Amino acid sequence: MFHPPRPSPLTGGSDISRLLDQLSHCCSRPRYAFMLLTLIADVARPDGSAGPLVKVNEALVPLRDWLCDALTPMGQRDPRRLALVERVREEMEKNGDLTGEAPKDAQILSDEVRRRVRASGKTNLSRAASELVKAGLLKRHYQGYRVDHLNRGAQRQAVYTLAGCARALISGRAIPPHPNTPARSKQGDLFAH
Template identity: 75%
Template sequence: MFHAPVSSRIPGGSDLSLLLDQLSHCCSRPRYAFMLLTLIADVTKADGSAGPEVRVGKGLIPLRDWLCDALTPMGHRDPRRMALVERVREELRKEERLSGESAADEALVQEEVRGRVRASGKTNLSRAVTELVKAGLLKRHYQGYRVDHLNRGAQRQAVYTLIGRARVLIGAPATPRRTVAPPRQGDLFAH
């Protein structure tokens, strides 16, 4: 539950190597978590936040849907995904929803598979985000109808903000550096 300070494991490491080390110790799927952070970094605003919607072409889609769709190609050769495609094809055949036209049937199968993969992808995404929040790499809140809130519901959509070491992915320092102005002549200081 409590992890040793990351800096003790990689002495003199770069910010990115320290981030990778932290992910390897706090996430059950560190590569997935890193891909997720990288995708979030790709669509962040200047303050490091992403969401609640992402522009795709001329439209907007919810951030979580966009993240799931962006991560979907990673599993296209997975035997479970191939089995899902065959299972969906068989279900549609039994329901007599296939027309016999191969292009139209394949489009229908792929659309159904995409919906199922997106649903399960949201579960994986939520688990990874929860780990990243606990690790201090991501802040999550929900924005939408009427008021922002820490809990989802009431037509609110997720907003993720990169914090801590994850800010290295957007070119920002992990901890904001304070600059102290040098004293001006005539200023009095308490010693």
């Protein structure tokens, strides 16, 4: 009646294919989770940790804000994003927040939409990060004003550290094989020695 889960055909593949396979099983939005891990890897130090601040041009931006902003273009054509822009425009016109000057109003509208998208993006980011932490692909702690801490608050900012298969995303680093992966012989060997 109940069948044991079949081993994935990808478990013996490359580090990235193993990561994708794991994401497909542990995340409700595996593509989003992969993009999140890739962005973290882009700004990670050699130990795999990123944050609490990311340097953007000459400014320092909190990691979560930077991640939200980096993921924002993925939703530009989403009907919900287009509806948000129209809703914000209507609210601002109703409240008299627009000046009547097209370039200035476009900037005001853009700033407000970005603020709202960033707020909802942080919710999505936290949900994905929690799934990745549970899967052992990410470690999270908060660093800041007083002391490092596992919980946020008191002006502490998130620090994410890649773990497990996700470490394959750090350039030039190989990860150890999964414990259930059989040893493979080198190409051209006819016998396992």
